[in-house]
Amino acid sequence: MKRISMLGMLIISFLIINQQVSTACTNFLITKGASIDGSTMITYAADSHTLYGELYYQPAADYPEGAMRKIYEWDTGTYLGEIPQPAHTYSVIGNMNEFQVAIGETTYGGRSELASQSGAIMDYGSLIYVTLQRAKTAREAIQVMTDLVAEFGYYSSGESFSISDPEEVWILEMIGKGEGEKGAVWVAQRIPDGFISGHANQARITTFPLSDSKNCLYAKDVISFAREKGWYKGTNKDFSFSDVYAPVDFGGARFCDARVWAGFNKVASGMQSYTEYAKGTVEHGGENNFPTNRMPLWVKPNKQLSVQDVMGMMRDHFEGTDLDMTQDIGAGPYQLPYRWRGLTWQVDSVEYCNERAISTQQTGFSFVAQSRNWLPDPIGGILWFGVDDAYSTCYVPMYCGITEIPECFKVGNGDMLTFSETSAFWTFSTVANYAYLRYSDMIQDIQLVQKELEDKFVAYIPVIDKAAEDLYTNKGKKQARKFITQYSVNEANNATKHWKKLGQYLMVKYTDGNIKREKDGKFERTETGMPASPIFAGYPDWWYKAIVNATGDHFKVTGSSH
Structure with a gap:
């Protein structure tokens, strides 16, 4: 979910300036073979301090020849232009249409010089909802989305899209070509059956197969465009979409990919080896000096997942990990796993950060879209x-x-x-x-x-x-x-x-x-019908000790009488 025009390469500096905005949205992608019942699933948390939680509805409709659709930017309501309507559009409930095609997204921003494109019409939000009205399969949705931006221009910064139908689950990553150009460069990969994937505001596709159209689709100029700009000089087979168009930094790892790590960690083994990466340590090496410790694009879960398992992936504050938001003093006496924004802050000119978890207070709406082919x-x-x-x-x-x-x-x-x-x-x-x-x-x-x-x-x-x-x-x-x-x-x-x-x-x-006493499912009363005396729960011992450590003898009771 993007409530900002671009995330940019310098994510931390950007967040200092825009304290009321946060890196937003988390998606997970579940293939048929990874689910317990053979359904496909994608998740989406639309996180924004200004987004209201409501369920959109676009009924199916027929249009006469020459009918046009007005496009308004989803984030701001700004009018962008018009595109032709097809003869018939499909019914859409929220982010899922009547053919079980579902689309979610997260914004990664990417190279700042590619974030604006004069005359462009299709912002990422409109791209989702227009495509859902026009596509019967995930593969067709990719075609519709990429055709729309090629014809009408891409208005947004870099985006990762989750796209599913009852048979397949795809991740599509797209970024505009910047001023003086039209459209976008992009790569789409099908998640292998039996595996799960995820993205959370950091581009995730690195290298990709160049000769496997069944499982990978891409813009014909996705590599040549980067060469023309002077951003890549290596071989085609070593080209990494993310590392060229949206290189990961501390913020991309700690604020973004850490959420993917946390979700994977709930259902798959081996994620402990990526703990330092999730904490923001990005190691580089090799001929192109790309990161060497990034997480894989997809992992195999320890068991096939139910819809409630997937709901559980969306409910996480890094519990049980090094980033557990319930365990530091910022959680207060009642282990509150939320920190009020901004995302970064300073003490004595030293910069610190709050964690950015999957579950966050500013979510407008979230969903698990489940498609079942039977x-x-x-x-x-x-x-x-x-x-x-x-x-x-x-x-x-x-x-x-x-x-x-x-x-x-x-x-x-x-x-x-x-x-x-x-x-x-x-x-x-x-x-x-x-x-x-x-x-x-x-x-x-x-x-x-x-x-x-x-x-x-x-x-x-x-x-x-x-x-x-x-x-x-x-x-x-x-x-x-x-x-x-x-x-x-x-x-x-x-x-x-x-x-x-x-x-x-x-x-x-x-x-x-206080805490009212309960008995047999009801609040307890005395024999005369009065409320029973409540429990004065106070605070945990560690909190009292923290107060004493901070205030010394200020609250110390002296004297022999009470």
């Missing part, structure tokens, strides 16, 4: 959709063939400056922000409800699938889509109501820094 397309695709902080959200199943958006997710139901009582984003954000006050206790209550709801959804999905498939076969597509629409809408609105009750429960339980 079901009709409108039923086979599920966008497991959640708003606000991925760690404390609840992923609700939105079938890709639905024709209505739940009120709680609807565009226009509140925004970042307008609170709405019926908005899922504001409901989940209210719970999360209250939990930040006493995180180690409240997150346990939140996770109980989160698990209860998500377990229920996962358990019911086979039943809903079967009923929808029977309707599709016997009553037709329209009736099947009506059924899955009713299910998705009801579950989303009910989950939001459930979360509102959770917020009320947390407010009562943790008011004034």
